[in-house]
Amino acid sequence: MRLGELQYIDVSIADRIATVTLQRPDMLNAVGARMHYELSQVFRLLEADPACDVVVLTGAGRAFCAGGDLEWLQSMVEEPARFDAIMDEAKAIICSMLDMGKPMVCRMNGDAIGLGASLALCCDIIIANETARFGDTHVRVGLVAGDGAAVVLPYLVGYMRAKEMLLTGQLLSAQEGHQMGLINHVVPEDELDARVALIVGRLVKGARQAIRYTKLALNARLRSDAQGMMGMLMAYEALSSRSADHAEAVAAIRARRKPEFTGN
Template sequence: MKEVFYECIAFERTGKILTVTLNRPDVLNAVNKRLHAELASLFTDLADDEAEVIVLTGAGKAFCAGGDIDWMQEGIDDPASFERTATEAKQIVFGLLDLEKPIICRMNGDAVGLGATIALFCDVIIAHDDARIGDPHVSVGLVAGDGGAIIWPQLIGYARAKEYLMTGKLMTARDAVAMGLINHAYEGAALDSETRKFAERLANGAGKAIRWTKVSVNIGLKQLAHAIMDASISYELMSNLSDDHQEAVNAFREKRRPSFTGR
């Protein structure tokens, strides 16, 4: 694996388990241009790694706070650069779905926007019970096009998915467990012990059977992703050009509520 390529992601091996850490803790692991490009390559590179099980987590207090606000402004100022972002978004989702090795999300803190998408496309999601999860693309005037429109309805049904995607509301990890959005939520140090226990169970299991079971389950998700992703990403590209998106970015920087006009 080309670990030298990665500046915003850290790696730690323990036997057959590779812990992959989003490593921008000073900004809650918000995704900027560099991290997004690294995520687009990450899961393809992990296929060539000797690890049997991947644990994906975040450094510091959050799993991933979503898109970096300065990077959003770059996408507004240079729409052509946002087209590259759209291509990478597909690589991230299909990379997660194509990787045969099981991926456990250790959701150590909030998973927001793209962070939520990445967490939910993992195979098992184990969260700290103080963590929250949500996809507030609409809160910044963007379409939830980078995978949220695919995965949320499959996990919690269309009515609930539309409620959360159209409002951008966050939910607690415990509510997410009760709703079937994620698998488990644990207090304090139990997050580490339970994640490790589950990772070791998979690492010591029948590897081919586990991997190919994942492949089989993901067939339907991959079909949905192929059917939906191009359209949802195109709508997100269009919303990147909207007045409402610029207003949301301005409001975030000015620490005020956005005043949306629907344009």
């Protein structure tokens, strides 16, 4: 795949800065099958692209990323083999972000939920709109939190807080995330672009090799853990995707009612 072949992710490069924008604004940038595949490719493509030194990840419209698209989730409830097919993609998304030597800034212009939370966590600096919310809500739809947050969160907030967040599907305000150490900067919406530009400007004008190797050293343990854990996490998530509770959660969301979990 080439950058020009992306359908649901826009990549623009100017002044050695690559801006990666998730492009499903009418769906709050929820991830479907095609976008999931593109996410598994785009970061390795940018790592190899000599035209950029810094990457900014954001979403179009009023959300950063709302997690998995409901129709996509429903299709995997109906055909479980579809979930098995995305396990390698999920690992590639997280590992390619952590492997990237170029610094990545998350412009969290709105909610980062589920996979959206994992995408934000795998960036190096998060700058959030003050109205944004953050959380990995996998368990609230009957799924194991398998797509990356379980790897990164314990490093940022400690195991006890990470377990509470992941076992309850807790949502945090941007300010709560900042207080926990998840989010670097929280600003009003009209100041978001200026703060992103300030941080990105410092990075792009810095010593490229020094920044690159400092990042890779800092990420070394995370990269190792992701390589070791993602296969297991996705296998557990695949099992949970076949559960009656997951099917009930998807049906409940589509019907706009509360799910009734049975533990099956």
